[in-house]
Amino acid sequence: MSQVVATRSIHSTPLSPGSGSAHDRAQKFLKPATFSSTVFPPQGNKCSQIGFRSFSISARKSAPVEVVPVSLEDDSKIEEHLKHFRGMQQFGDSSAGMWSKPTFRRKTKIVCTIGPSTDTKEMIWQLAEAGMNVARLNMSHGDHASHQKVIDLVKEYNAQSKDNVIAIMLDTKGPEVRSGDLPQPVTLNSGQEFTFTIQRGVGTADCVSVNYDDFVNDVEAGDMLLVDGGMMSFLVTSKTHDSVKCEVVDGGELKSRRHLNVRGKSATLPSITEKDWDDIKFGVDNQVDFYAVSFVKDAEVVHELKNYLKSCGADIHVIVKIESADSIPNLHSIITASDGAMVARGDLGAELPIEEVPLLQEEIINLCRSMGKAVIVATNMLESMIVHPTPTRAEVSDIAIAVREGSDGIMLSGETAHGKFPLKAVKVMHTVALRTEATIPGGQMPPNIGQVFKNHMSEMFAYHATMMSNTLGTSTVVFTRTGSMAILLSHYRPSATIFAFTNEKRVQQKLALYQGVCPIYMEFCNDAEATFIRALDLLQKQGMVKKGEEVALVQSGRQPIWRFQSTHNIQIRKV
Numbered sequence: 001m002s003q004v005v006a007t008r009s010i011h012s013t014p015l016s017p018g019s020g021s022a023h024d025r026a027q028k029f030l031k032p033a034t035f036s037s038t039v040f041p042p043q044g045n046k047c048s049q050i051g052f053r054s055f056s057i058s059a060r061k062s063a064p065v066e067v068v069p070v071s072l073e074d075d076s077k078i079e080e081h082l083k084h085f086r087g088m089q090q091f092g093d094s095s096a097g098m099w100s101k102p103t104f105r106r107k108t109k110i111v112c113t114i115g116p117s118t119d120t121k122e123m124i125w126q127l128a129e130a131g132m133n134v135a136r137l138n139m140s141h142g143d144h145a146s147h148q149k150v151i152d153l154v155k156e157y158n159a160q161s162k163d164n165v166i167a168i169m170l171d172t173k174g175p176e177v178r179s180g181d182l183p184q185p186v187t188l189n190s191g192q193e194f195t196f197t198i199q200r201g202v203g204t205a206d207c208v209s210v211n212y213d214d215f216v217n218d219v220e221a222g223d224m225l226l227v228d229g230g231m232m233s234f235l236v237t238s239k240t241h242d243s244v245k246c247e248v249v250d251g252g253e254l255k256s257r258r259h260l261n262v263r264g265k266s267a268t269l270p271s272i273t274e275k276d277w278d279d280i281k282f283g284v285d286n287q288v289d290f291y292a293v294s295f296v297k298d299a300e301v302v303h304e305l306k307n308y309l310k311s312c313g314a315d316i317h318v319i320v321k322i323e324s325a326d327s328i329p330n331l332h333s334i335i336t337a338s339d340g341a342m343v344a345r346g347d348l349g350a351e352l353p354i355e356e357v358p359l360l361q362e363e364i365i366n367l368c369r370s371m372g373k374a375v376i377v378a379t380n381m382l383e384s385m386i387v388h389p390t391p392t393r394a395e396v397s398d399i400a401i402a403v404r405e406g407s408d409g410i411m412l413s414g415e416t417a418h419g420k421f422p423l424k425a426v427k428v429m430h431t432v433a434l435r436t437e438a439t440i441p442g443g444q445m446p447p448n449i450g451q452v453f454k455n456h457m458s459e460m461f462a463y464h465a466t467m468m469s470n471t472l473g474t475s476t477v478v479f480t481r482t483g484s485m486a487i488l489l490s491h492y493r494p495s496a497t498i499f500a501f502t503n504e505k506r507v508q509q510k511l512a513l514y515q516g517v518c519p520i521y522m523e524f525c526n527d528a529e530a531t532f533i534r535a536l537d538l539l540q541k542q543g544m545v546k547k548g549e550e551v552a553l554v555q556s557g558r559q560p561i562w563r564f565q566s567t568h569n570i571q572i573r574k575v
């Protein structure tokens with residue numbers, strides 16, 4: 001069976017299949033340090049059909065290329081892939097223009113949920129080296145002490161890492177309805193009767209507590225109750241003042257504190273609960289970078305949170321989780337009010353018919369992209385890797401679709417929180433994203449963007465800088481104090497990397513989520529020219545650009561960076 005491969009150049013390391021074991025080489029190739037690796041497409045100048053794969057990528061002359069297997073199970077076949085790939089190098093495409101030399105660093109960012117499998121220093125370091133860009137803390141689990149430990153570890157990593165940075169995302173629990181604790185898992189079979197009660201502390205073989213008192217008011221006989229987004233389902237048959245009697249439709253093993261949804265209905269709870277406000281304050285105290293706000297139903301709650309953050313002087317971006325049936329009619333206003341959205345497919349697919357999920361995913365991504373907001377696709381991306389060392393082919397395709405649709409981030413949940421193969425899951429996600437990105441035609445301008453933004457000077461600059469860098473095939477180098485210019489550039493999706501220089505550590509951390517942005521902390525000089533020289537020197541020393549290479553230098557934004565010099569400037573410079 002043919003394997004998916006990723007292409008990657010290893011500078012000054014010519015292809016040497018003879019050196020080291022295949023496993024060692026695969027390990028080396030798989031280390032995807034977002035900064036220190038540069039990946040180029042295959043060489044050549046023709047578009048070709050190889051076997052059953054269509055291969056259409058623009059080329060950079062004489063870049064050495066190596067092949068990365070999707071998973072370590074493929075190691076034994078690496079020689080076969082190399083041989084196959086050398087054949088493929090005769091082909092390629094120069095559709096992006098004759099000057100095109102795009103730099104293929106992974107652009108789509110990886111969000112990892114941190115949990116019992118990964119909450120140690122060793123694992124955080126390894127996840128970061130494997131490709132994690134954002135660490136997600138799920139406030140539905142753990143306590144402040146355990147989350148504090150993770151935040152401190154990520155900050156420690158950031159402080160000591162020279163060329164990588166991890167953002168921190170705090171995901172609120174929201175008005176989740178969960179079943180209570182059970183002394184041990186209960187096996188339930190189809191047709192069996194089972195009761196959910198609002199009485200506290202019940203956990204038997206035929207009845208369990210629910211943590212939400214209005215549960216009995218919100219459900220009606222005939223409703224379908226889903227556990228963990230549909231892993232089990234129950235038909236509501238009758239109810240009393242404190243209990244809901246059900247018939248098991250799809251049975252299974254009911255464990256403690258499972259997530260409950262009623263198909264087609266959202267709970268009548270506020271989106272931000274008292275616990276959430278407590279967790280949000282914890283996030284402010286710890287200067288997290290993002291909130292992922294669960295079960296947002298309207299823009300009002302986003303305004304409320306943003307006003308609160310303003311009153312505390314906290315610069316934390318708000319990502320709304322689209323997972324509630326009630327949020328769909330208000331998508332436009334909710335996303336307008338926020339800094340970005342997460343397609344939270346778990347709850348979304350429980351509250352709405354499951355076949356709506358891929359359509360909504362595409363719609364939400366398109367909406368976010370047309371509005372210049374960040375977007376993350378979440379849940380079940382590599383679900384089988386919670387217990388298995390390799391993904392299903394359908395999961396690989398799912399990642400590829402999210403990447404092609406233009407998501408800024410793709411998220412791992414249980415895979416990294418409590419899975420058996422958290423590092424492998426990140427490596428697979430990295431490799432699949434990289435491989436998919438290499439097939440996305442470069443040098444094109446998204447047609448919808450540019451219409452929306454053409455009224456503001458910074459947006460005009462981002463648009464034209466992208467046009468310029470795409471036409472000439474250069475990376476973009478941007479100087480930003482607030483991050484806004486780098487974010488704007490990211491939304492235009494230039495073909496090559498956006499090197500975003502900032503003298504604010506917080507800004508550097510936040511930029512880790514944005515598609516195509518490689519955030520770099522650097523002290524700015526008083527003088528613009530001296531700063532440019534310092535930045536290009538740093539890029540060259542880190543091997544991110546080569547001597548003689550051209551880059552598009554962008555200096556723009558609402559806030560002047562160099563007081564006495566023009567605030568808007570695009571130049572093409574030779575390194």
Ligand SMILES: Nc1ncnc2c1ncn2[C@@H]1O[C@H](COP(=O)(O)OP(=O)(O)OP(=O)(O)O)[C@@H](O)[C@H]1O
Nearest residue numbers: 113114115116138140141142259346413414417418
């Ligand atoms: N901080 C944590 N402490 C303990 N277990 C955790 C933690 N974070 C996640 N987990 C475990 O990993 C599982 C998967 O994580 P995930 O973030 O997907 O949570 P979830 O409860 O399944 O869904 P949701 O994202 O809707 O809250 C959780 O169900 C839980 O068992």
Ligand SMILES: CC(=O)C(=O)O
Nearest residue numbers: 344345346347378379
């Ligand atoms: C991520 C999340 O909360 C969901 O998919 O439901």
